[in-house]
Amino acid sequence: MVAVVVLVIIVVVALLAGVHWYVWRRMVRDTTAPGGTARRVGTVVLWVLPLLSLGALMSGRAGAPFEVQQVLAWPGFLWLAVLLYLVLALVVGEAVRPVLRRALAYSGRAAAPGPGDVSASASGEGPTATGTAVSPAPGDAASAGARTDVLAFGDEAVVAPASRAAAPAVTAGPGDGGVATKALVSPDTGDAASAGTRTDVRGSGDVSVATEAVVSSAPGDARAGGAPAAAGASPAEEAVASGDGAVATKAVVSPDTGDAAPPPGDAPRGALSRRLFVARIVGGAAATAALGTVGYGAYGVLRGPRVKRVTVPLAKLPRAAHGYRIAVVSDIHLGPVLGRAHTQRIVDSINATQPDLVAVVGDLVDGSVADLGPAAEPLAGLRSRDGAFFVTGNHEYFSGADAWVDHVRELGLRPLRNERVEIAGGFDLAGVDDVAGESEGQGPDFVKALGDRDRSRAAVLLAHQPVVIHDAVGQGVDLQLSGHTHGGQLWPGNLLAGLANPTVAGLERYGDTQLYVSRGAGAWGPPVRVGAESDITVVELAARRA
Incomplete structure (x- = not known):
């Protein structure tokens, strides 16, 4: 009999630990920047609340003073109710997340400007910019250009490259959720193709991502580590990040196709910022639903039968x-x-x-x-x-x-x-x-x-x-x-x-x-x-x- 009781306790503790880890993952890890204040506070809260709940459940039978029971009871018991409806809301949110991501990706593609457009717009709290600049080299067999497209939805912006880069800088000023891009090309006159660097900066909330593409197609060129080898190439990059963190990645652009190939393991362009945006929307909606439900339910009890x-x-x-x-x-x-x-x-x-x-x-x-x-x-x-x-x-x-x-x-x-x-x-x-x-x-x-x-x-x-x-x-x-x-x-x-x-x-x-x-x-x-x-x-x- 004792073994059965111990087994039940182990199962219950494991279940509660798993539920709290799931809530931490969705409400804290997925919505905050690593090492930031918000993540630290959220983690501490999700350690303290279950301990208060455990104290509220056990203090009476443990013979704790009644005043201690009262102090533990309100936050400890209310958290159990909030936890129930928070988990239910987050589970529903699992079905909503992919739908939101697809909708945002579709709206971003639909809003992409055509070649040669240079524009700046604001969506949410920060500015975004899109632009194209072409600087042909005299006598080149083919001209080289760069276009950076900044697609904004909600408080998120994604910069999407369009073609090979050989262009002057195109920038958008920093700000909350702002996006900046800059491309600078120094062509080598007389070469079959020019060389340059393109930098795309994508920002959303606490995380910004800068992606640099290096183009080099000079004859006989050999590259290692993504560094340009064309003589006279003058790459430049600028990343403007808003929030607690910024990530920069460098990709090498194929001379044959002009496509930028990100390093192995990198997420697709826009995936990080879009994921963060969706995580905050779903997490905020789940918290609002849980707190509203528990608040109304508590009012009904305290009002009287x-x-x-x-x-x-x-x-x-x-x-x-x-x-x-x-x-x-x-x-x-x-x-x-x-x-x-x-x-x-x-x-x-x-x-x-x-x-x-x-x-x-x-x-x-x-x-x-x-x-x-x-x-x-x-x-x-x-x-x-x-x-x-x-x-x-x-x-x-x-x-x-x-x-x-x-x-x-x-x-x-x-x-x-x-x-x-x-x-x-x-x-x-x-x-x-x-x-x-x-x-x-x-x-x-x-x-x-x-x-x-x-x-x-x-x-x-x-x-x-x-x-x-x-x-x-x-x-x-x-x-x-x-x-x-x-x-x-x-x-x-x-x-x-x-x-x-x-x-x-x-x-x-x-x-x-x-x-x-x-x-x-x-x-x-x-x-x-x-x-x-x-x-x-x-x-x-x-x-x-x-």
Whole structure:
């Protein structure tokens, strides 16, 4: 058993490490310059946040002071929610990246100017320039020229060469995201072809790339290392880089074709700057989507639960109990994030419905009575005709179930621990301990709670987890009221909750027994709900004979 637990821990840690590496790669490495301040800060943040999350998860059970738990809980738990939606957004972005790159490449080719054009334009924050200059050598068999095309899209510019270079300088001034090109040729009069150097500078954000091409076609010329050998050649290059880094590469131009061949391993022209541009667009969109989703989900929890109303017809319910209203609240989860103010909002919402009975269906707290007793005190203000009842949830057994049972009794709630009471008007109300109590020799006892009752009367069962519905069916229960699932809390958590529970949320029928599952009034871990709004449900019983 110990080996299984250790294996699970190793798998979970490895998974979290892999997820954080993926986020670092896409959000930090792909969008920042090596060695830059932004990359260093991003790396530190992605080390600190998971450590805070680990501290938030473990501090309570490790017995850390409650004040420490509160400090760790907010950033640690919120990061878990942000991480979930950031990863989902980045995964979607993987399909978007190649589409954006192709679109930018196409727009760049479509915007390329014709030969002989000299122009300058601005797109984004910096200037771009395109130009062609031709300087024929008197008596040459063929003239030589150079054209540099600067293609701009967004905050990116790419310089695309067009032909052999033998031209004066064409430059565009530096600036944010600016591009500069310069070509200088000193022809050797009388040679079959001239020699020269062409330099293309491409810049986008923090990275600029300068590419130099050397043309030399003098007869008998031999080149090594890309250096021109033609006599009298006067190569010149200039790279204007904006941002944290610049890269220069030199390519040799074939005398036969005039094409520049980059050194082995070099990326195609424009690929680096285009990749950076796309990485920032996708990363920014993913961060915006994740933060917006988590922010809205946190607002929903901190605002307080909405009140829902559900009518449930019961065949055995007498007319006298028709319209009986039970306010069902579960999964309040008082803890280092949700405290006394959260409890007061819930109590106020319940009292406003003027219920006949209040049912608190487990998972009231995530902590000890010593730490959270004051946060639970507003429960003493619950008002209903037939009182308020309480059953344990699995989290009570992580927090000292017996102590909490005693405390809620002091606050005026009646715990139902595998017992039943008769409600005036004609139905039985039973409650069982949560299945998590079995580890402490407690747990649900359906025979004790329901075994000797009069089955001609309608029975309503309070049980925290929906999984006990089949036991309820066997005991002839008419309606079971449960919580536990949170409705999944964070989409797509509802899919996982559906694998472990017969019903994730709402009302369903199992034989002659109906099961209603509340999404809960609080949140565990991240104080965030997405696709599973918190609720308090007023269940109105209806007599079919009414």
